[in-house]
Amino acid sequence: MSTSPTGPVHPPIEKDILATLGMPGWRYWLLLALSVALVAWGGWNFAHMMQTGMGVTGLNSPVMWGSLITTFVFFIGISHSGTLVSAILYFTRSPLRASIGRSAEAMTVIAIMTAGLYPVIHLGRNWLFFWLLPYPNQRELWPNFHSPLVWDVFAITSYVTTSALFLYMGMLPDFTLLAKRLTGFRRPLYRILSLGFSGTDSEWNLFERAYPLFAGVAIPLAVSVHSVVSWDFAMTLMPGWHSTIFAPYFVAGAIFSGLAMAIILLGFMRGGYKLQAYIRMEHFDMLAKLLLAMSVVMSVVYVTEFFLAIYRGSIAERDLFIWRATGRYALVYWGVILCNCLIPLLLFGNKMRRNIPVLVFVSIAVTIGMWLERFMFIVTTLAHNYAPFSWGFYQPTVPEAAICLGGLGWFFMLFLLFIKVFPCVSVSETLQGEEPAHGDADAAEAHHA
Amino acid sequence: MPSRWIATFDEPALVAQALTALADLGVPGTRLVSPAPYRAVHLTGQPGPxxxxxxxxxxxxxxxxxxxxxxxxxxxxxxxxxxxxxxxxxxxxxxxxxxxxxxxxxxxxxxxxxxxxxxxxRRQVAKAARDGLRSDRLTLAIPTSGRSPEQLQAIRAALVGATGIEEAP
Structure with missing residues (x-):
């Protein structure tokens, strides 16, 4: 490594990243085994559900959407933050991006791949999922383009494609750089995946033109995908759903839950992979402030939603919101308030924001709170709709819980495999970030001369 | 007479300095291979797609x-x-x-x-330069065909800070 008056120009990033790709320790294997076990448990119960039918779930009339759809909306939310935050950090030239951008983008792609499983699982006759696709068929079945559910298919497909390409595009330079240093299966894999990228000036200029364009495409797509998911609910006339606040409410909630998951993943990566030099305390501090800000936004949204329901004179809506807080799902409601509004207030403390165990605890609470929030607004509206004669009650069964936890296991399993096979911190962006600023560069030149 | 020189550098600031000096000498067609999008990648002056x-x-x-x-x-x-x-x-x-x-x-x-x-x-950049891509160095490919010994000497002087200069076809 060479040095200059302005400090080391080439940090040991390559060595550190290569170390993360080596043989993992027992903690990694333990986490992977736990994830695989959850996937196996969920898969077994899914097979049981396919064989037996949807009767093994707690779904009923009127609550025909339960924990499976809750988990779908939850993972869509998790997917929201990665690409969005990474793209915004790119435009703001934030140093935070080099450290957390890669894992946040990977989190997005993996979360949306996980989310996409749940509508198919929820179908019942899953093997006929292809009936949803728009292709000419003898039954003359065709998607109804007026339906938000069809919009959802297009929005999610566009988002997963764009997010995956955004992630891949950012990794191209690293594939080229690391292919020369690696051995084993990764060397040919990286060579193929690099698509011949050679680091020439024209390629970098192309890259620097294409990347912001891609980020510019990704930001509105990220906002639109969760808005469209919110319209699955808001376009109906159901009390508690039919609201103009739903799209921004969903987007804010998605950023909130995505940030919490990013903090959890980065917290474990930093300790487990010894990446303290790249994922630094000030990065956690910034993320914690963002999480706190989003918690405040969510609290305002909850209050506004409640206030409007009481104020606007719809008896069904007012009754529903009071029932949420006092009825059979009151525990869920107050769990949401505790996890999303009260526990994050710990982050007002300076020391708390720089204490990783506390930060991970708050983030886990927020993650649980956001799942409960999705469960609350989906299930309570269906259970307590306009017609009192059709009010009902729903609680998830063990197979449903297993399938939902299996999804969580699937998410962590894919993420653990990702960070083992691919570089989890961008080498080229870290190198770029280490380049001395203009003034420093002039000083270096003067010194050398 | 070799058609180009391949010069390697450890520091992006020195590459930027060399590129500026080469531009002042009126040496066209200099190309850079870099592990990261340093500021120098914008200094080669290559019109691109x-x-x-x-x-x-x-x-x-x-x-x-x-x-x-x-x-x-x-x-x-x-x-x-x-x-x-x-x-x-x-x-x-x-x-x-x-x-x-x-x-x-x-x-x-x-x-x-x-x-x-x-x-x-990327095909317009010498293969010898492209193959030299590494995370700890930057490579310049400078066309030298048809240059007089005095001009070559001036180019070599402009490459101050290079850790190595090789001739490549």
Whole structure:
């Protein structure tokens, strides 16, 4: 490594990243085994559900959407933050991006791949999922383009494609750089995946033109995908759903839950992979402030939603919101308030924001709170709709819980495999970030001369 | 007479300095191979295909929009369904998919354009320089064909800070 008056120009990033790709320790294997076990448990119960039918779930009339759809909306939310935050950090030239951008983008792609499983699982006759696709068929079945559910298919497909390409595009330079240093299966894999990228000036200029364009495409797509998911609910006339606040409410909630998951993943990566030099305390501090800000936004949204329901004179809506807080799902409601509004207030403390165990605890609470929030607004509206004669009650069964936890296991399993096979911190962006600023560069030149 | 020199540097600031000096000497066609998008990659002064990117992306987005319109209007007319009192051709409702497919078309075109134009443009850089890509160094390929000994001496002087200079065909 060479040095200059302005400090080391080439940090040991390559060595550190290569170390993360080596043989993992027992903690990694333990986490992977736990994830695989959850996937196996969920898969077994899914097979049981396919064989037996949807009767093994707690779904009923009127609550025909339960924990499976809750988990779908939850993972869509998790997917929201990665690409969005990474793209915004790119435009703001934030140093935070080099450290957390890669894992946040990977989190997005993996979360949306996980989310996409749940509508198919929820179908019942899953093997006929292809009936949803728009292709000419003898039954003359065709998607109804007026339906938000069809919009959802297009929005999610566009988002997963764009997010995956955004992630891949950012990794191209690293594939080229690391292919020369690696051995084993990764060397040919990286060579193929690099698509011949050679680091020439024209390629970098192309890259620097294409990347912001891609980020510019990704930001509105990220906002639109969760808005469209919110319209699955808001376009109906159901009390508690039919609201103009739903799209921004969903987007804010998605950023909130995505940030919490990013903090959890980065917290474990930093300790487990010894990446303290790249994922630094000030990065956690910034993320914690963002999480706190989003918690405040969510609290305002909850209050506004409640206030409007009481104020606007719809008896069904007012009754529903009071029932949420006092009825059979009151525990869920107050769990949401505790996890999303009260526990994050710990982050007002300076020391708390720089204490990783506390930060991970708050983030886990927020993650649980956001799942409960999705469960609350989906299930309570269906259970307590306009017609009192059709009010009902729903609680998830063990197979449903297993399938939902299996999804969580699937998410962590894919993420653990990702960070083992691919570089989890961008080498080229870290190198770029280490380049001395203009003034420093002039000083270096003067010194050398 | 070798056709080019391959000069390697440890520090991006020194490459920027060398590129500025070469530009002052009036040496055209110098190319850089760099492990990261340092400021120096903008100093080679090479007109590149990247100028077309914005237009290509716009074209891709418009193709996505046209596809969405064709899909929605065409299939709605082929299978007319009146849902909730909405017209068969309902532009407001169609707007969501039109937006999504416009963005998808733009994104896909952007990626493909970068890959294809990158593959085309990298061939103009000497293979010896491209093969030297490493995370801890930057490589300059300087054309030297037809230069007088005095000019070559001036070029060598401009490459102050290079850790090595090799001749390559």
């Amino acid at each position: 990247w100028r077309a990117m914005g237009w290509l992306v716009l074209g891709g987005g418009l193709c996505g929009l046209a596809t969405a319109i064709a899909l929605e209007v065409g299939t709605s007319l082929a299978h007319p369904m009146h849902v909730g009192g909405q017209p068969v051709i309902a532009w407001v409702q169609f707007g969501v998919i039109m937006f999504e497919m416009t963005m998808l078309g733009a994104g896909l075109t952007n990626f493909l354009a970068m890959i294809v134009l990158g593959a085309w443009s």
